[in-house]
Each structure stands twice: as structure tokens, then as C-alpha cells.
Amino acid sequence: MEKLEALNGSAKGNEIRNLLQSLETGSEDKNSTPSAKLQLLVRLKSQIVSAEVASLLTESDIRTLCHYAFYGDLHSEYSDLIIESSQTALKCLANVLLLNKTSRQFFVDGSHAKAAAKMLNRSQEDELLCSRILFLLTYDTNFEFDELFENYHLAQNIHKNIAFHAVKYVRYKEGTEQGENADSLPVLNPAALTETLKLLFNLTQFYPRYSGVFIDTIEAILEILITIKLQQQPIQPPVTQLINALLNLDLSAVPDSEDNTPLFPKENPHQNYLRLIAILNSAVRNLKEEELETAVPLVTLLRRVYELAPNPIKAEMQSHLLPSNSERAQPLGKSDSLPSQLLRLSTSPIAPNLREGISSLLFELSDKDATTFVRNVGYGFAAGFLMTHSLSVPDGTLGNTSNEGEGIDPGEKMTKVDGREINPITGQRRDMEPEDSLPEMTDEEKEQEAEKLFVLFERLKATGVMNVVNPVEQAARDGRFEEID
Structure with a gap:
């Protein structure tokens, strides 16, 4: 037979129709062997690689694929072949639903979503494929997930999968630290975890009323986040999806006691926010400026964490993310520290979302006080944010001392740090500013500059x-x- 790869146009269409017809017939033909059906599915899967091909599948074809994917007889003597056929059919469905939006409604109309929800925990391969299928149903369909939450344990199944990944990641980290042989370490499946987290994010985004049922999942997500090995460029799956998932969950939830929240566990209340800061530090040092827009959710998450943190943790976060007094020997933003990197990015012309996110974070770290904000970062970095958010320029900035008659130096809070005078524009200590070595302008030179x-x-x-x-x-x-x- 002519190879499928060589077929194109009408020949490929005819071949695909023949495959689908054989699968439909085989689903009802008891004499058709499981091995033969599997081969048909494998050949079909190899061809569903474009929107043009995916558009050839009708509602009847989707129903046939769902028969193989969800409703095979797993108690037969050919159970292994049936499971393999099921997963191959799931791959066909996932590809079709991705490439052809119309087919998603065919899937919904056939009432197959509940079968996908029930199969989430069969294996990690099924977790990946069923999570992807359910994720795609959140777009371009009229499907409502309420029934899956209320009658098919959707939230519990998602939690079980993420908790299972958390156990494996912790075990993997412990094993590598103890120098165990690679063969004895658990096999990680970041692709399956990524698909589950994407599904979790969309469900909590579109169905926020159910976000509360994922309280226990917060701890599992954080556990993975602090144990997963970071790549040189850390803002990539599944780290990206771990961060995104946390954004939609109620981080203020208290499942057991007020002094033992998932975000600030009693045994180590520092580990989670320090990990987030470490990821941010790695990202700003290893990604190009135009690539750093991917770090915006991380910056947003840090703002959420700071908002919920107890006062001692807030002070620690300020020390990690705001310029230290030792950096004031030169204008702020000139050193190689993380706070200086953030200051420079807060004025980035090519990463506008990151620029806004970092400025908002620094303002939050300054307790949302404009005077403290200017003192912390210098008016040069603060001015744009204050102007765009219609925040008044504090008294004392740029020599504005309109309240001097009240007996309090209005600029003292802004122009002194640890008792040392600072330049409110640059944030540099006055005693460290270079002396002006230029000769004083003559009256004639002043007139010329004024004329210009x-x-x-x-x-x-x-x-x-x-x-x-x-x-x-x-x-x-x-x-x-x-x-x-």
C-alpha cells in the first residue's frame, strides 16, 4: 500500500476516511482483533497533524474515537491492547480538538466529558491526555463544568494528581541529594503535571466559585515549586504553570491553624517566598529584557505574598527586594544586585507589563506610601509610576517645602536614610556624590544657554x-x- 506520508490532497482524505470507516466498523465487529484496531488508530494518529486534516472528522468520527478512548472492555483478555488503543484514541482526540474548534462541541454534545473526568487518575499518560482534552473544552464550547465538580469528583481527581506529583518531586530531590542511583529514583512527568496545572488554572479562572475546593492543593503546588530543579531560564513549564495556578487560589485560606498556613508553614515560614525571589533573580539574570514579560505572573504573585505576609516576613521581603543602604554609595540602580536589576526594569521601554508589575511591587513594598516609595527607589525611578497613577508628588521632593511653617522639615523623611542626607532624585548619599569639577559659568555663557x-x-x-x-x-x-x- 502507498505510504500515508506520501499521500496528499484527495488521496490523503480518502485514506483517512477509509481508516475511520474501518474503525467504525471494527467497533461493532467482534471478529476484528484488538491488534488490528490498534494499528488503525496508530496510522490515523500519524495523520492528524494539521487543521486541514482535523477538519475532515465529523461528529460521527468523534463518537467513534470516543468509543475506543473511553468505553473499551478492560476486563477482557486483551486489556493491555485495549488500554494502548484507548491512549492512542485519546491522542487522536486531543489533536483533533486542538486543531479543529468545531470538533470540541461534537465532543460535548456526545456527553463524553464525564468519561474524561473519570479517567484522569488511571495513569499519568491518561492524566496528560484527559487534562488536555478537558482544558480545550473550556474554550469555544457551551459546556458547563458544574456537573463534573459536583458529581464526578473533578476537583478531587485533579488534587490527587498534583499531590502524586508532589510526592515524586520530593522523593526525587531527596534521592539526588543522597546520591542514589538514577534507576532507583522516581520517573518525573513534567508534561502531565503541566497539563493538569493548565486545567486547574482555567477552571479557577472561569469557575472561581469552586476555587475554595482546591485549598489542600496549594500545599502540594508549593511543595513542587520548592523542590523542582530550576533550569537556567526558570520561567518555563511546569514552573510557569505552578505560578499561574497559585494566582487563582485563595492563598489566605487557613486549612488547619492561623500559624500554619500553606504559604507560611510553621516549620519554615521563609521557604516559599525565598523560592519565588530566587526564581525572579534567576529570570532577570538569564532572560533577555524582551523575554521577561513571562515573569509578570511571578511578580504579581510576590505582591500577593507580601500582602498576606506577617510583619516580620514583610520586613525580610523588603530587605531582599528594595535597595540596601550600602547601595547608596552610588546612584540607585547602578549595582548588580537584584533590587538594582528590578529598578532598571521598572523603566523598561520594551517590557511594559513587567515595568508596571515591578513598579507596583516596589510601591507595595513601600507600604503604598508615595514618600516612602521615593525614599526607597529615588524620584527618578518613582516619577513615572506616581504620574501614571495620579499620585501626588510628596512635599520635600525637588526642593518643594511648602509646609516649612509647621516646624517640621517635610523633606526629612525623604532626604535622610539612617541619619545621612541623600539625593531624593538619585537616591545616592550626598557625601558620596562626585564633586562638580566644571568651572563656574560666566555671565556671558549663562546668557547664551538661556537664549538656547x-x-x-x-x-x-x-x-x-x-x-x-x-x-x-x-x-x-x-x-x-x-x-x-
Whole structure:
């Protein structure tokens, strides 16, 4: 027979129709052997690689594939072949549902979603494929998952799978640290974990009323997050999905006692937030700036953690993420520390979502106080965020001392750190600023610069782009000019 790979156009369409017809006939033919059916499914799977091919499958074809995927006789003497056929049919379904949106509604109309929910725990291969199928049903269908939550233990099955992965990751880490032989270590399946986490994220996104049933799952997710070996570029599956899943869960939930929450466990309340900071540190050092938009969920999660943290933990997070006093020997943002990296990214022109996320995080770490924010990061880094969020510029910034008559130096909170004067613009200590080695300008040079500035303002005003007032005009209106001979 001509190889399927060589077929194209109508020939490929005819061959696929023949395969599907044989599968439909075989599903009712008791004389058709399980081995023959498996071979047909394998050949079909190899061909469903494009939207064009996937569009050839009708509602009847989806029903036939579901028969092999979910309803085989596992108690027969050919159970191994039937399981293999089931998983091959699941792969066909997953590919078709991915490539052809219309087929998802065919699947829903056939009431097969509950069969997929029941099969989530059969094996990790089934976990991967059934999670992917259910995930795809959250888009472009009219399917409601309430029945699966209430009658088919969907939340419990998802939790069991994630908890099972957590046990394996912990065991794997312990084994590698003890130098065990690789053959004795559990086989990890990050692909299956990733698909389950994607399903969990979408379910809690579209059905937030059920997020509370995943309280126990928070601990399992965090357990994986602190034990998984990070890649050089850490923001990738399944780490990405672990972080995303946590964003939709109620991290303030207290399953047992107030002093032993999943986020801040009593035996080690520091481990989770330190791990998140370590992932962020690795990401900003190993990813290009334009790639760092993928770190936005991580930054958002750190904001959530800080919001829920007890005061001692908040102080520790501030020490890790805000510039230290030792960095004030030079303008803030100039060193190689993580806080300096974050400051530079907070003004990134090519990563706008990350820029906003980091600025918001730094503002949160400053207890949402504009004066503290400017003192912590310098007005140069704070100005854009304050302006875009309509936050008033604190008194004392840039020499603004409108409240001096009250007997309190309004700029002291902002211009002094540990009793040392700092430049509120750059954040650098005044005593560490370089001395101005340039000679003082002559009166003639001052006049020349003023004239240049006047011309620039006039040109800018003429463009109509901005409504600016020439400072010379303003000075004249204010009566600050004095006629001299």
C-alpha cells in the first residue's frame, strides 16, 4: 500500500476516511482483533497533524474515537491492547480538538466529558491526555463544568494528581541529594503535571466559585515549586504553570491553624517566598529584557505574598527586594544586585507589563506610601509610576517645602536614610556624590544657554504637540524682570 506520508490532497482524505470507516466498523465487529484496531488508530494518529486534516472528522468520527478512548472492555483478555488503543484514541482526540474548534462541541454534545473526568487518575499518560482534552473544552464550547465538580469528583481527581506529583518531586530531590542511583529514583512527568496545572488554572479562572475546593492543593503546588530543579531560564513549564495556578487560589485560606498556613508553614515560614525571589533573580539574570514579560505572573504573585505576609516576613521581603543602604554609595540602580536589576526594569521601554508589575511591587513594598516609595527607589525611578497613577508628588521632593511653617522639615523623611542626607532624585548619599569639577559659568555663557533654552521652547511650542509655557514669558508675566542700563 502507498505510504500515508506520501499521500496528499484527495488521496490523503480518502485514506483517512477509509481508516475511520474501518474503525467504525471494527467497533461493532467482534471478529476484528484488538491488534488490528490498534494499528488503525496508530496510522490515523500519524495523520492528524494539521487543521486541514482535523477538519475532515465529523461528529460521527468523534463518537467513534470516543468509543475506543473511553468505553473499551478492560476486563477482557486483551486489556493491555485495549488500554494502548484507548491512549492512542485519546491522542487522536486531543489533536483533533486542538486543531479543529468545531470538533470540541461534537465532543460535548456526545456527553463524553464525564468519561474524561473519570479517567484522569488511571495513569499519568491518561492524566496528560484527559487534562488536555478537558482544558480545550473550556474554550469555544457551551459546556458547563458544574456537573463534573459536583458529581464526578473533578476537583478531587485533579488534587490527587498534583499531590502524586508532589510526592515524586520530593522523593526525587531527596534521592539526588543522597546520591542514589538514577534507576532507583522516581520517573518525573513534567508534561502531565503541566497539563493538569493548565486545567486547574482555567477552571479557577472561569469557575472561581469552586476555587475554595482546591485549598489542600496549594500545599502540594508549593511543595513542587520548592523542590523542582530550576533550569537556567526558570520561567518555563511546569514552573510557569505552578505560578499561574497559585494566582487563582485563595492563598489566605487557613486549612488547619492561623500559624500554619500553606504559604507560611510553621516549620519554615521563609521557604516559599525565598523560592519565588530566587526564581525572579534567576529570570532577570538569564532572560533577555524582551523575554521577561513571562515573569509578570511571578511578580504579581510576590505582591500577593507580601500582602498576606506577617510583619516580620514583610520586613525580610523588603530587605531582599528594595535597595540596601550600602547601595547608596552610588546612584540607585547602578549595582548588580537584584533590587538594582528590578529598578532598571521598572523603566523598561520594551517590557511594559513587567515595568508596571515591578513598579507596583516596589510601591507595595513601600507600604503604598508615595514618600516612602521615593525614599526607597529615588524620584527618578518613582516619577513615572506616581504620574501614571495620579499620585501626588510628596512635599520635600525637588526642593518643594511648602509646609516649612509647621516646624517640621517635610523633606526629612525623604532626604535622610539612617541619619545621612541623600539625593531624593538619585537616591545616592550626598557625601558620596562626585564633586562638580566644571568651572563656574560666566555671565556671558549663562546668557547664551538661556537664549538656547528660549529658542528650544519656542520651537516646541510651535509644533503644537505640547502646550508649554516659555519660562522667559512666565517670568515677564510674574514681574521678575528688572530693567537695567
